[in-house]
Amino acid sequence: MHILSADQFTKKQLEELFTLTDSIKSQFLTDKNKLLKKHEGKVLITLFYEPSTRTRLSFATAAAHMGMSVISTENAREFSSAAKGETIEDTARVLEQYYPDAIVIRHHETGEVARAAAVTKVPIINAGDGKGEHPTQSLLDMYTIWDSHKKHSGLKVVLGGDLLHGRTARSLAKLLTCFDGNHIVFNTIPELQMADDIKEYLDGRGVTYEEEPDMKRAFQNADVVYWTRLQKERLPAGVHIDQTYKIDKKAMSYLPETAIVMHPLPRVDEILTEVDDDPRAKYFDQAGNGMFVRMALLDTILK
Ligand code: ASP
Numbered sequence: 001m002h003i004l005s006a007d008q009f010t011k012k013q014l015e016e017l018f019t020l021t022d023s024i025k026s027q028f029l030t031d032k033n034k035l036l037k038k039h040e041g042k043v044l045i046t047l048f049y050e051p052s053t054r055t056r057l058s059f060a061t062a063a064a065h066m067g068m069s070v071i072s073t074e075n076a077r078e079f080s081s082a083a084k085g086e087t088i089e090d091t092a093r094v095l096e097q098y099y100p101d102a103i104v105i106r107h108h109e110t111g112e113v114a115r116a117a118a119v120t121k122v123p124i125i126n127a128g129d130g131k132g133e134h135p136t137q138s139l140l141d142m143y144t145i146w147d148s149h150k151k152h153s154g155l156k157v158v159l160g161g162d163l164l165h166g167r168t169a170r171s172l173a174k175l176l177t178c179f180d181g182n183h184i185v186f187n188t189i190p191e192l193q194m195a196d197d198i199k200e201y202l203d204g205r206g207v208t209y210e211e212e213p214d215m216k217r218a219f220q221n222a223d224v225v226y227w228t229r230l231q232k233e234r235l236p237a238g239v240h241i242d243q244t245y246k247i248d249k250k251a252m253s254y255l256p257e258t259a260i261v262m263h264p265l266p267r268v269d270e271i272l273t274e275v276d277d278d279p280r281a282k283y284f285d286q287a288g289n290g291m292f293v294r295m296a297l298l299d300t301i302l303k
Helices: 011-037 054-065 088-096 112-117 135-149 168-176 196-204 215-219 283-302
Strands: 043-048 069-073 102-107 124-129 156-160 183-187 208-211 224-227 260-262
Touching: 011 054, 011 135, 011 283, 043 054, 043 088, 054 069, 054 102, 054 124, 054 135, 054 283, 088 102, 088 112, 102 112, 102 283, 112 124, 124 135, 135 168, 135 224, 135 260, 135 283, 156 168, 156 215, 168 196, 183 215, 196 208, 260 283
Parallel strands: 043 069, 043 102, 102 124, 156 183, 156 224, 183 208, 224 260
Antiparallel strands: none
16 A cells, blocks of 8 residues: 555544554553564665655654664665666666565655656655655644544634645645545735645535635634745745744734644744744644654554
8 A cells, every 4th residue: 555645545544543543652652662573574665855854764763663674765866876867666666676565755856756656566655745745744733633632623724834835734635624624724925825736625525715814813713723834945946935924922822722733844933932832832742743643654554
């Protein structure tokens, strides 16, 4: 089973995955050595053509905590044969010869991870492809929403920041359609607005959304605020955009006490550090959940 897009998940699969995540997390926190036998002797390859801290290292630690070996290329753009002109299909075919149990790939071009998946039976996991998708990030995002609100439906979710070039909000928008009654508010500037393909996806799945550029109005009665950084590396040459949307203490005052603020990280300056101590700021817990969700995902794929 390849993991390429958030749209491949059903509500049932998500609920099973989050139940498994809860169980792995509690086993880990009680006696983490017990998990070491789970996938002993198996091998995970991580092939990253783009920078990463959380995704690569949380996959690597998730695998290590379940007894797997991890073989890693952290700058495949420069240090793999891609630099010599090898296609991703050929790279995938070659890696298959080494009998890995799964391969996690991040690529700077949208669709490249799917090209690798098309030529191999080894499970390929999309760890982010250009401005396409980041399905495993959206899994940990949904898990974090569950962890805080104990529900996935009937939520008002504000997606803000760079919705046009960021892949995480795209995948999360898709996953939100698996549950009933969610309403999405896009809170950004016109130049960074969510692309039409996602809006059409939401229309097709009956999920309501609105564009609300005013932060105060967008935050009113929100259950979740999902903030993202300006993806400077994806702006066309010569284009300069000021990320004027920042969450500070004042912005937090617009939010209900029960809301949570999430961010896939890395944060640059779009959430001020003065917000970090607010109990509604969940972005570091969210990153921590990433390892447990990825353990559950690997466990599901490898079974
Ligand atoms: N870490 C996330 C990603 O790889 C978010 C970001 O880089 O802004 O897409």
